[in-house]
Amino acid sequence: MTAAGYRAGGSITMRWAALCVVATVLALAGFANAKVVEHDFEVAYVDAAPDCYAKTVIGINGVYPGPTIRAVQGDILKITFHNYIATEGITMHWHGIRQVGSAWADGTAAVAQCPILYGESFTYEFIVDRPGTYFYHGHFGSQRAAGFYGALIVDLPAGKHEPYHYDGEHMIIVNDWWHRPIVTQEQGLEAIPFKFVGDPQSLLLEGRGRYNCSAVPTYTPAAISCNQTDERCAPHVMKVERGKTYRLRLASVASLSSLNFKIEGHKMKVVEADGHNVQPFWTDNLDLYSGETYSVLVSANMPGDNYHLGLNVRGREDHNVPTGLGILNYNNAPVRQPSTPAPKGPAWDDFEASKRQARKYKALKHNPDPTSHALDRHAKVTRTLILLTTQQKLKGHIKWAINNVTYAPLPTPVLAGLVYNISGSYDTAPPPDKMPADYNIYAPPPVTETNKGSGVYQFKTGDVVDVIIQNCGNLQNISENHPWHLHGxxxxxxxxxxxxxxxxxxxxxxxxxxxxxxNNVPTFPFAWTAIRFKLDNPGAWPFHCHIEWHVHLGMGVVFAHGIEEVRAKGIPNSVLGCGLTKQLFKLR
Amino acid sequence: MTAAGYRAGGSITMRWAALCVVATVLALAGFANAKVVEHDFEVAYVDAAPDCYAKTVIGINGVYPGPTIRAVQGDILKITFHNYIATEGITMHWHGIRQVGSAWADGTAAVAQCPILYGESFTYEFIVDRPGTYFYHGHFGSQRAAGFYGALIVDLPAGKHEPYHYDGEHMIIVNDWWHRPIVTQEQGLEAIPFKFVGDPQSLLLEGRGRYNCSAVPTYTPAAISCNQTDERCAPHVMKVERGKTYRLRLASVASLSSLNFKIEGHKMKVVEADGHNVQPFWTDNLDLYSGETYSVLVSANMPGDNYHLGLNVRGREDHNVPTGLGILNYNNAPVRQPSTPAPKGPAWDDFEASKRQARKYKALKHNPDPTSHALDRHAKVTRTLILLTTQQKLKGHIKWAINNVTYAPLPTPVLAGLVYNISGSYDTAPPPDKMPADYNIYAPPPVTETNKGSGVYQFKTGDVVDVIIQNCGNLQNISENHPWHLHGxxxxxxxxxxxxxxxxxxxxxxxxxxxxxxNNVPTFPFAWTAIRFKLDNPGAWPFHCHIEWHVHLGMGVVFAHGIEEVRAKGIPNSVLGCGLTKQLFKLR
Known part of the structure; x- marks a missing residue:
């Protein structure tokens, strides 16, 4: 048997075709000296104990979290995935990378591609056209919550510098974590009566945390003994030298929780958000919503040896969720968790503090990113969507809906359906642009039953769109924070x-x-958020709540434009094969 | 959104083409009055507690085990699966049904078809050409062990009668059961060091049993409390009326265990095995190896109200595995588990008793099955395979190998690979026909490292083949029972x-x-088993150990013949789309 047997869709022809597309885009983007960064990622379940409780999680090349990918602005990433998970398909989303000219490589099942099946291999090829802090995560089912993620860092080219100084850097991905198997969590969400996943058992820094033995809810299949000496859940340690300044990159892959990060005794200067430099500001606690990335500067200027890194739940009453703890360690002193109290940010329900922090983010005047949108933010808005996000029911199942439509993915990728005009691959009737004008956001939805749909908001290339996300009371008339993420x-x-x-x-x-x-934005309880963007990257792009359990329940939409351009360039056969794309082909 | 969106490969054209193939075969087989038996099966995880321990299992139409399918000899079954399991593909094997003329419907991932993906639907269409007791089960990864199975009973046509009398009938599928998630079990099998699934926590009758709270191994994520009052694990009850005789149909879907079934105070008259009537014989305990089906006659002629149905492990030291208990209940008396000791068959290591029972099976002279092979069992044998089954290693991973080749499924179905002659879809070098003549079966394998392969034993239609399965010492020089199952x-x-x-x-x-x-046969420790069959059903057919964990470790081979016939009839596009079949197509 040769390795070729495992390379589905990996024929020379197809791979060259894909590379040519990328190379063309690359040339257009003006990165003449770009290099190709290649990785082979073998995906399989691994035995882990992220919070000391043994759980089988998705690993890459045997490790969890996945390896950090590092590249330079303008490089081509060429990441080949080999799927060794029996029965499951996988896809990989490159969160924050716009996939200019490579919409098929966005890694969203049901939108960009057919899943990579057991035994198959698949290569993502795309340009990282902008420096910054990003991450990658599975975008099929709830595989992100199963541990399928890692960091992606794009550096400035040699000779270019950020508009701030630092001596060293660290990366911490934060997450919330449950003990129950993913299949149990998903089954509960789909069940009648609804069984919510509940509070996480722990919060993780770089895949490490510690659950609360004594307070574990009774529904948790707890270990018989509560031995927490497993080396695999030793706290994450961030090592610093006194007198130096560090760029700490942070990303939240949380499945549910809004989080707040603190460093005991240290302030943080926020300088980057979602791959864009911002007007720096100081804070002693940082809100991180799922899907967001940040860089903060930390000056190692304190006398002690070890300080807490602390992570807490925001926006939901945290009940028994212990503070996720890591350690800031000075000058290689012996590592120990301080005996001081765990750091706590604002009270969980202090939404005003969160709003104040959200409003602090301003574009940096001299943002050095040469490829950022050189658009006029005053441009004429060609279309406005007002998206009301409601919790409703569908035949007894709890769902999240946008303007009374809960998104139900179909087995045919929307991009392929649009490019090849496959009847039945998506709803041709577009979903509604506007919420009802007379909707009372302070009450539960007056109509409990929602509609199921898989329609697409179709735009013209060049459209400038305002999207208002309107948050309101759910079935219990509670309103929570939803962090929204846009692809492309x-x-x-x-x-x-x-x-x-x-x-x-x-x-x-x-x-x-x-x-x-x-590319991420929170929506606060009983409040609205307004965003604007120009449709300048042809493809089909999800815009969804980044809470894993909410998107599973239909809280998202799909935007598309420029399909004729995608069609002209072509999409590789390797993203096809599932659903109605079987009709696309003719046997030779 | 219309239902059509979910019907991948379900175009009118393709479905008609498939139906035409079936109809043609039907006409040839002479079942003029056959009817079409249709079922729609929605596949999703369900919350179950088969042995009182809550576990998320694969259900069909909301229930576990799956519904019993009932048809009459000659009927066409048309079973449509709708896959609602996020990220997982599924396939369904119709165990004991030869799939005459419909090899593509055999339901084996990697051999007969591409998996049915999340959101897709797929229709199996085939004839049940022989009466008897069968079952169906998932044949992708370890989904059978996740609960994906049910019974399939084919009755004689009206006016025809079995050569034995009974007043009523019952069906019991038996199984062994674990608490750990499937992903954890599979991860352990693939890990270095190897972590075996270990003894089952319980034995189930019709999906019901009870684990031993006090003896649960420490590796089990046991419930905090040991409440065993869940109605879902109430023992299975077989109701009888005194004075009547019952046909009890039994099938074992066990993942590991050889089992032994007893009815307290009652003898059983064995009349059917794997869909064939046998010379009746009486026994007070029945060995059931995984993959086997039986019918036994039970006379309800005892005075009491309730009797134990008891299931025990054979062939492996059963440590803490409690007897699986059900209840034989007379005349609707109040149901209670008797206080008498749980029934026990022979000692676990009394292999001689098992061999004696295996040798009792003889063909019934006047087997009424009109479609059974009317072949001369003395026919000239055209090829003999001697398959040595060894436990070996592959780069440190424990595997099972056949003549020094551990079977590694590729992502392209072998049948499609053969029919369309797809290079790289299987190893073209055939695996070895014979074991080394000087092999010492009483020692561990002298060469620990095995080869990985995906070759096919190719035959000519009409070949008569003897296959000898040779059992020997494993890496610890222990030899265990392996039940082998042949498809097609x-x-x-x-x-x-x-x-x-x-x-x-x-x-x-x-x-x-x-x-x-x-279609199933055991191989005893340090012993051989000989079988003979005529290659008279074109297709690609696995022959494998029916222990779920062993086939996962490579303990199987693939036989193929008559591919030109399959090619002439065609296979539906709906079984394609994965692996190298993507190369088969041309965009229109």
């Missing part, structure tokens, strides 16, 4: 407003002076 | 012999007078 594009955050969005008065509050450009 | 064909069991097979003397012991025809 960044957007300006124009503003956050309490209450109900008013098309006449609310736009007057928009920040058009220095709105930050990002 | 039944075989005569010619004999069992202790020690090493001798090509000169052993054939003289073959039973050519009345060998039973079956």
């Amino acid at each position: 594009h960044d957007f300006w955050i124009l503003g956050y407003g309490d209450g109900k969005y008013d098309p006449k008065t609310s736009p007057k509050t928009f920040n058009l002076k220095n709105p930050p450009m990002r | 064909h039944d075989f005569w069991i010619l004999g069992y012999g202790d020690g090493k097979y001798d090509p000169k003397t052993s054939p003289k012991t073959f039973n050519l007078k009345n060998p039973p025809m079956r």
